[in-house]
Amino acid sequence: MFRSLIFGACVVGVVTGLLLTAVQALGVTPTLLAAEQLETYESSAEVAHAHHGHTHGEGEGHYHDGSAWAPEDGVERWLFTALSNVLAAVGFSAILLVIMNQLYVRDRLRLTPAHGLFIGLCAYFAVFVAPAIGLPPEIPGTASAGLMSRQLWWLVSVLSVATGLGVLCLARGKIKALALPLMGLPYVFVPIHNGPLFDHPDATAIASLTVLHRDFIWVSAMTNLFFWLSVGVLCAVVLQRLYKNNQSHHERATA
Template structure:
């Protein structure tokens, strides 16, 4: 059973990674490229159409730090983005498949597409919406609290949100209410940043970055929603296939 689930997670993860890359290419990547033009604290030349600006010409003078490395724009950047999305897809698919299989064995769900959509939506709430309430997705040039604090808070928030949603949907009676504090508690300890929202001191650049930031939050939300709904459906269909072919039941019986 374990081998079948892992192989299935790899296949689903590849599909999810490619889909997420496509979502980002349409939604978030153009916004990131536009925002990167304003990362420099020097005054920038403003363009009416950010998307028409040739970011490739700016790449040579664009510095993230003396020792920082970033993939070059174009094929290299697309390649590393796709690889990271595939690995993330494999990890999340593995978690979903194991969770779905545990619920299936206990008779709580049937591996069907609509059940997959529900679990995918819950994953979206736990992994994207809950952290975004306290720390919305950021564009290049945004000022933020220390990275280590934000990462630790993100992990704790996702764990609390996942546990809280699980209690709300799986517990019975008054015990469901125990999930509410888990959903709310992390929002009281959000890492804060003092000072300007954006590092660029140019007021016109700040206005442009603010608009891009709002667009980025919505684009990120839609991309992640598509990712999680697709993940839920694919995992449900794969689990149904494994169950129908006896790969899960036979393994459980032999165990």
């Protein structure tokens, strides 16, 4: 069964990862490219500023490493985006398949598309909505807290909220009372950045980045919703097919 689950995760991951890439091309990617253009302008202005003999003091401004590798726009960028989406989708699909399989074995879940939608919606809330309440998605050029602290907070947030949802949906009796404290625990401390959201020399660019940032949050939310609902439904369908095939093989063996 383990091998079948891994194979199923690969199938679901490839399908949903490619679908996610296609949907991102409609809203997420154009927003990111527009923000990167403004960030490139800022970087060029800083380089020109430095060439005129001015340097930032310690703790002021920020540095863009022009030598850092990044995929070229166009086909190369699309391929790397698709690859990262597929790999992430395979991992998430494997986790959902294992959880849904355990729930089915314990008679706590039916393998139907509707139940798959519900599981996908719970995953969407735990992995995207809950972390986004504390740390919304960011476009290039956004000032933010340290990367390590944000990554650690995201992990704690996802685990805490997912556990709280599990307690709320599966626990019985007084144990359900632990659900809300668990889901609220990550917000006791959120590593937010104190200061302006954008450090840009042009006020017009800041206004444009603010609009792009707001749009990026919404398109990211809709894109992730589509992704997680698709993963939930396909995982339910794959598990249903796996159990039907196993039942057919068992009937043939005992015939």
